[in-house]
Amino acid sequence: MINAKVISIGDELLIGQVVNTNSSYINAKLYSNGFNPERVITIGDNEKDLLAELDDSMRNFRITIITGGLGPTHDDITKPILVKYFNDELILREDILEFVRNFFAKRNLPMPETNVGQAMVPSKSKVIWNHNGTAPGIWIENDDRVFIAMPGVPFEMKAMIENDVIRMLKEKFASELDYVLKSKTLLTTGIGESLLFEKIGDIKSIIGNNKMAFLPSPLGVRLRIDVTGKSESEADRIIAGIEGKIRSRVGEYIFGVNDELLEEVVGALLRKKGMTLSTAESCTGGLLSGRITDIAGSSDYYAGGVCTYSNEVKSGFLGVKEKTLEEHGAVSEETAKEMAEGIRKKFGTSAGISVTGIAGPGGGTESKPVGLTYIGYSDESKCYALKFNFGDNRERNRIRAVQACLNLLRKELNEK
């Protein structure tokens, strides 16, 4: 396999001021094109560290991609160091200078003189054109290795990857790309990591020499399958085999694959069944309707919702009986049911969903601890509420409650 290393340069990355999203982006592109990202290094604007990394790359990596340190100011060290390391010299490229001048002219700005330096590139390099900025990318080949330097500005770097870098890499390594890496992620919710692990059982017998990773979050556990095949279709076949075995064991918890969102899945189901939805939220305070309306076109099936933070609103607005609130409390099966029924009728939708719980940190008691949540569902044929406990962290239990509402809807709609 053709392995790759990404070197991200910049003090702002090191001290945690900026999150390094460039390396994830680059690696996802490399990986999906059959290259194997093995390492990401973040270092400061520091000559010694970069030279050591170039040495390491010469020994261990076929592809090295450097981002950052290519701008026009004093702390931009990448170009001089590449020149030094490869015993090269900088030459002025008139075509780049012309491009940079135009870049400023188009914006009605004078070109600062420092930008002439942008047109200087190592004599033995190829140029990767930067259509979104003034610093060109640099492509250096050294026998069977490639070194690529690009600016750290995501908007500039991404266009260079899309337009040229991946294509150039595939050309360079065409004779060796005789395999395909593929991955697929199965998205589960409503089950914890260790229970999921147990239910799946002997993983080795399912995946063979391929890989599977468990990636937990408050939204659920993602299962990522990574396989290598001789061809696209072989890799697809292997993935399908593994996926089938996993689904036969824990299929009921899988709501989607790859980047799908549960709110998208639920929206598609509502659309398919020709149903409309309204929501009544207490503890989640609008996050559920926020998730539902994240999806463009959700107005086709979503009428709206209420956030009933006070009891007055619950009774005055949704028609939850005062007796119910008195006898059972706002956080109860009965209230959740009346909320779901109330919102469905008030908004005239085919289904209504409600959620009421103790988000915390205050408000918990022994019998009703923080995290206790009831989710109610109502349509014309039934009305019920389920009890959950989502733990004692306010932020997380709100996220988990919203996910559980959507998952309950998914299950209901699948049965329609």
Next chain:
Amino acid sequence: MINAKVISIGDELLIGQVVNTNSSYINAKLYSNGFNPERVITIGDNEKDLLAELDDSMRNFRITIITGGLGPTHDDITKPILVKYFNDELILREDILEFVRNFFAKRNLPMPETNVGQAMVPSKSKVIWNHNGTAPGIWIENDDRVFIAMPGVPFEMKAMIENDVIRMLKEKFASELDYVLKSKTLLTTGIGESLLFEKIGDIKSIIGNNKMAFLPSPLGVRLRIDVTGKSESEADRIIAGIEGKIRSRVGEYIFGVNDELLEEVVGALLRKKGMTLSTAESCTGGLLSGRITDIAGSSDYYAGGVCTYSNEVKSGFLGVKEKTLEEHGAVSEETAKEMAEGIRKKFGTSAGISVTGIAGPGGGTESKPVGLTYIGYSDESKCYALKFNFGDNRERNRIRAVQACLNLLRKELNEK
């Protein structure tokens, strides 16, 4: 300076499926506590690479923090490798097992047997308790070096850093920490990066030899000031001087400092003024009430809200006149005003706020493009709506609309 390296483990990070936010978080904490983050490495679930990194740490770094690979499943390699590298053995800690059992018991779940492994730790390590999960952290000292391993789940890792790791590091290296790094972030909203930059003027004359960074996001531009002092009080004095100069130029845009949230600031103002609030949302679909209710105790001042995604709900529910909707449309100054007035009266609160806009990607016209948004405000003495355009990206313009609602509330409440 005491240097530090972060090793992030996980194939999901390497292939770009998950962005590495852990290392930024850790490094920001290290940096602000006087340590010097010099390197971040991301590697896969791979024994050889991790062993090589431990070798490098023994040669070059005082502090090494490893995240990931500590869970209960097959791909969790960190603990066995630490044991091997430091020639140690795993022992069962009854107190951890008890904690893990309780963790499941509290959630009314059976403890899967794989979790017994979580209670096994290297005999020469200290334990860093994990209050948000089942995998404990590991602290290993080797002469003047420290190796720390934590789970990769951000929620678990962050609590461990906050509660114990920074404190333990400061104790361990107390005799060497003879300088103080301090930073303060001023939070602005409602003004773009370049205009803010212009209004602040000559930065060098404000910050001297210290640092200032502009960090833009859809919520606003954060201004981060970093200073070094001989003592805590000297550093504080330098920061106060810089902050004063910035506030004198752009104070009206600053809503808070450091980790403060605009919804928190608004909540505190409502509480202080003895006012209550309700919300009527269209394009933001509940995100505004979601933000308001993120704050614990918000039920003291927030009665609730409606998400009126359909026109029927806008008129039938909020009392927006059908004539207004017909003549001016759902996205108009008039509708926004009637929504704010309607929700305030319906929910009986002292103020009401509304937002209606074209979130996109569909629904835009020449006269009402995607991103056009009206925010309405109503209290007993006034009612008005302001027009905004938040651009053509659905996700970002929803976020910006919510922030603008909160900022409008902040300004109104500050005048009360």
